[in-house]
Amino acid sequence: xSQKSFVWLCLLPLAVxxxxxxLLPMARLVVAGAEGPHGLAGYLAILxxxxxRATLFNxxxxxxxxxxxxxxxxxxxGMFLQRHRFPGRTVLIAMLTFPLAFPGVVVGFMIILLxxxxxxxxxxxxxxxxxxxxFAYSIYGLFLGYLYFSIPRVILxxxxxxxxxxxxxxxxARSLGASPWAVQRDVVLPALAPAFVAxxxxxxxxxxxxxxxxxxxxxxxxxxxxxxYTEFTLAANFATSAALSVGLGLxxxxxxxxARTFSGSAVAAAG
Amino acid sequence: MxxxxxxxxxxxEACGKTFADGTRALDPATLDIAxxxxxxxxxxxGCGKTxxxxxxxxxxxxxxxxxxxxxxxxxxxxxxERRNVGMVFQSYALFPNMTVAxxxxxxxxxxxxxxxxxxxxxxxxxxxxxxxxxxxxxxxQLSGGQRQRVALARAVAIRPGILLLDEPLxxxxxxxxxxxxxxxxxxxxxxxxxxxxxxxxxxxAMELGDRIVVMxxxxxxxxxxxxxxxxxxxxxxxxxxxGAANIVEAPIENGMLILPGGRLPIEGAATTxxxxxxxxxxxxxxxxxxxxxLSGVVDSISxxxxxxxxxxSGASSKPLNVDAPNTIQAKVGDRVGLSIAADALRLLPSEx
Ligand SMILES: Nc1ncnc2c1ncn2[C@@H]1O[C@H](COP(=O)(O)OP(=O)(O)OP(=O)(O)O)[C@@H](O)[C@H]1O
Ligand SMILES: [Mg+2]
Numbered sequence: 246x247s248q249k250s251f252v253w254l255c256l257l258p259l260a261v262x263x264x265x266x267x268l269l270p271m272a273r274l275v276v277a278g279a280e281g282p283h284g285l286a287g288y289l290a291i292l293x294x295x296x297x298r299a300t301l302f303n304x305x306x307x308x309x310x311x312x313x314x315x316x317x318x319x320x321x322x323g324m325f326l327q328r329h330r331f332p333g334r335t336v337l338i339a340m341l342t343f344p345l346a347f348p349g350v351v352v353g354f355m356i357i358l359l360x361x362x363x364x365x366x367x368x369x370x371x372x373x374x375x376x377x378x379x380f381a382y383s384i385y386g387l388f389l390g391y392l393y394f395s396i397p398r399v400i401l402x403x404x405x406x407x408x409x410x411x412x413x414x415x416x417x418a419r420s421l422g423a424s425p426w427a428v429q430r431d432v433v434l435p436a437l438a439p440a441f442v443a444x445x446x447x448x449x450x451x452x453x454x455x456x457x458x459x460x461x462x463x464x465x466x467x468x469x470x471x472x473x474y475t476e477f478t479l480a481a482n483f484a485t486s487a488a489l490s491v492g493l494g495l496x497x498x499x500x501x502x503x504a505r506t507f508s509g510s511a512v513a514a515a516g
Numbered sequence: 517m518x519x520x521x522x523x524x525x526x527x528x529e530a531c532g533k534t535f536a537d538g539t540r541a542l543d544p545a546t547l548d549i550a551x552x553x554x555x556x557x558x559x560x561x562g563c564g565k566t567x568x569x570x571x572x573x574x575x576x577x578x579x580x581x582x583x584x585x586x587x588x589x590x591x592x593x594x595x596x597e598r599r600n601v602g603m604v605f606q607s608y609a610l611f612p613n614m615t616v617a618x619x620x621x622x623x624x625x626x627x628x629x630x631x632x633x634x635x636x637x638x639x640x641x642x643x644x645x646x647x648x649x650x651x652x653x654x655x656x657q658l659s660g661g662q663r664q665r666v667a668l669a670r671a672v673a674i675r676p677g678i679l680l681l682d683e684p685l686x687x688x689x690x691x692x693x694x695x696x697x698x699x700x701x702x703x704x705x706x707x708x709x710x711x712x713x714x715x716x717x718x719x720x721a722m723e724l725g726d727r728i729v730v731m732x733x734x735x736x737x738x739x740x741x742x743x744x745x746x747x748x749x750x751x752x753x754x755x756x757x758x759g760a761a762n763i764v765e766a767p768i769e770n771g772m773l774i775l776p777g778g779r780l781p782i783e784g785a786a787t788t789x790x791x792x793x794x795x796x797x798x799x800x801x802x803x804x805x806x807x808x809x810l811s812g813v814v815d816s817i818s819x820x821x822x823x824x825x826x827x828x829s830g831a832s833s834k835p836l837n838v839d840a841p842n843t844i845q846a847k848v849g850d851r852v853g854l855s856i857a858a859d860a861l862r863l864l865p866s867e868x
Contacts, residue, residue, distance in 0.1 A: 394631060411611035415573055419596045420603040421623030431622070435613040 278491050281484025290485065291492040297472070301496065304469040307384060307454035311391040315399050315448045316441055318392070323403035324433075342397045348395065349457020356390045356462060357381045382463040390458040395448040406440035431496050444507050446501050453497045523552040523710035524586045525676035526572060534569050541567040543735045543762075544582065551587075554704055554711040554722040559731030560757065565714040566682055568819055570733075573680050574599045585679060602671030602709070608663045610655045614738045616666050617642075617651040623674035627812040632679065641669040644703065661692050668700070674708060674788045675815035679704075679711045722746070730754050746829060750854035752864050755794040760839075762795040763864070764832045773861065777831035792864040797839040799860035802826060802846060808853030812836065814846050829853060 281287040293298045320399060326338055341429050344352065346364065360366045360381040367377040418428045456470040465471075475487035542564040549555045557565040570576040572584060574596035586708075591599055610619050618625075620641055621634045629637070630694050643650050644740050645665040650658065658666065664684060671679060684700070686692045701724050715721055721728050722742040730737045730745055730753075731792035738750040750753035752763055764775070767787045772779040782793070803809050812831030817824055824842050829835040831854055838854070847853060 278695075328668060335683060375747075411607070411609065413605050413607050414611060416596070417605060417609035417620070417670075418611070420573065420601055421670070422597050423622075424597060424626075427626060455799045484614075 278488035282397040319399040353458040353461025402444035527585040529583040531578040556725035602676035805851040
């Protein structure tokens with residue numbers, strides 16, 4: 246048996262699994278999306294129909310905000326945690342990364358405990374201002390939940406990237422007169438760019454498609470996964486939910502591809 | 517050229533360094549470096565050279581009581597970004613996200629120098645360091661030698677008062693190292709910046725240094741001009757670390773060193789029970805047996821090209837290394853005479 250056919254043989258199981266559990270359902274989904282009363286035009290509904298478009302817009306905005314804020318928080322925290330040694334550091338890292346294993350439902354539950362009707366924030370604000378702040382069941386609660394969800398993932402990537410930073414580069418920049426801010430801007434951030442792109446993409450895609458948290462918080466939050474769920478289970482609108490699913494996948498992929506090309510030059514330059 | 521003569525005088529006063537984990541990297545040392553001088557810190561790995569350099573740079577704080585002064589001004593608590601020092605790191609530490617020209621101009625950009633002035637300065641330095649044509653390359657498109665030049669150009673672009681180099685040639689292969697060494701020497705003389713150069717290579721130290729500081733285990737073993745540390749080492753460590761040395765232990769009687777293979781006149785000592793003497797291999801002349809007071813038997817000969825290293829046993833308690841001209845005809849087993857001038861015998865303090 247030649248080397249080549251051996252490789253093909255090894256790839257065969259993967260090909261079978263991919264086809265059976267990945268490509269076939271996907272194809273079926275694409276076909277189902279076009280089987281509605283409007284045919285292929287059903288796909289355009291996500292853009293043309295006002296309610297769907299607003300939901301899409303909401304979802305992208307929420308995911309983008311989650312990504313940006315997660316990156317900011319995780320970068321500062323990750324840099325600090327990687328560069329400083331202090332008592333309790335390992336405990337803190339463990340606590341920060343603890344939510345990694347939590348499903349969206351648990352995260353939603355925690356948001357309710359924090360900002361729900363009986364939540365901690367409501368209690369406190371009630372005592373201080375005489376008014377209960379409750380935002381768990383809105384898009385803000387969802388935003389908080391997504392942050393909680395993505396920060397641990399991103400922080401680990403950033404910490405690994407910070408560990409690989411060449412301290413000599415920072416010292417060289419300082420010797421040339423660069424202030425701490427200039428060092429961050431010219432040396433540290435460019436070197437971390439690949440980690441930002443990689444972990445940012447995961448945070449964004451997760452926030453686009455996450456469902457458990459939204460479902461736990463309220464069924465009427467306007468995000469695409471919730472919309473798909475209602476169309477599918479409540480309205481039994483198979484074609485629309487299939488079209489929306491394909492749309493969700495495509496749009497996420499498109500935005501990530503754009504972000505990658507956009508930051509591509511920066512990443513390439515950072516080596 | 518315009519870069520010349522802006523060096524600062526440096527004084528290190530009682531600077532020691534103990535790291536947080538308790539490692540004593542540097543004993544309190546005091547050192548004066550004249551304006552425009554090239555001082556080499558030389559010593560084996562781990563002796564504290566980099567630590568001393570980093571204290572001068574401002575990357576490391578000396579232990580309490582230590583002081584760093586530039587031109588008489590106390591800089592101890594001034595951070596590196598305001599010390600105006602140029603640094604060349606062993607790994608070069610060039611910015612991978614910038615071109616060669618941007619690397620060189622970085623310090624100028626930070627200082628807010630006008631763009632056309634930056635460009636002019638880059639052009640000047642690119643010419644000076646022989647890297648014309650590479651301005652728009654990325655760093656990963658450069659060879660090791662080219663990176664070294666860019667690192668140097670970047671460091672001197674800001675017209676530093678002090679240039680600090682930490683083993684800048686160690687990462688290069690031997691032939692390139694030799695070439696860059698003489699190039700660097702010319703450049704440092706032309707620039708006239710006060711330079712502190714860290715190396716563990718004694719040939720580099722000899723060629724580049726106006727003075728050499730030989731360090732050992734966090735302490736200064738000797739400070740002196742290259743000839744001084746070579747010909748008049750203070751102790752056995754310096755003698756053996758710089759160049760090759762025969763260390764001979766023998767008694768002196770009436771101004772003569774008593775060796776198993778004969779006796780040699782020696783300066784500056786009367787009768788002593790036991791002394792330690794250094795003899796450089798190239799100061800020993802091989803002659804015919806019987807003509808000299810000292811003789812021995814050839815143990816081995818290794819031909820090095822420009823000379824040969826002959827090991828002679830029986831002359832002293834330990835075999836003597838001799839650097840002889842490559843024209844001398846000797847065979848293993850020959851009895852040879854050895855002639856050593858009295859002033860080539862260097863008395864060293866005996867080690868405890
Ligand atoms: N940050 C640090 N923490 C603890 N110990 C350190 C630190 N930096 C250096 N040392 C120790 O201090 C001593 C001197 O180190 P230094 O880097 O100055 O040596 P060096 O002479 O430059 O050696 P080399 O030629 O190998 O570069 C060494 O024993 C080293 O292990
Ligand atoms: Mg070192």
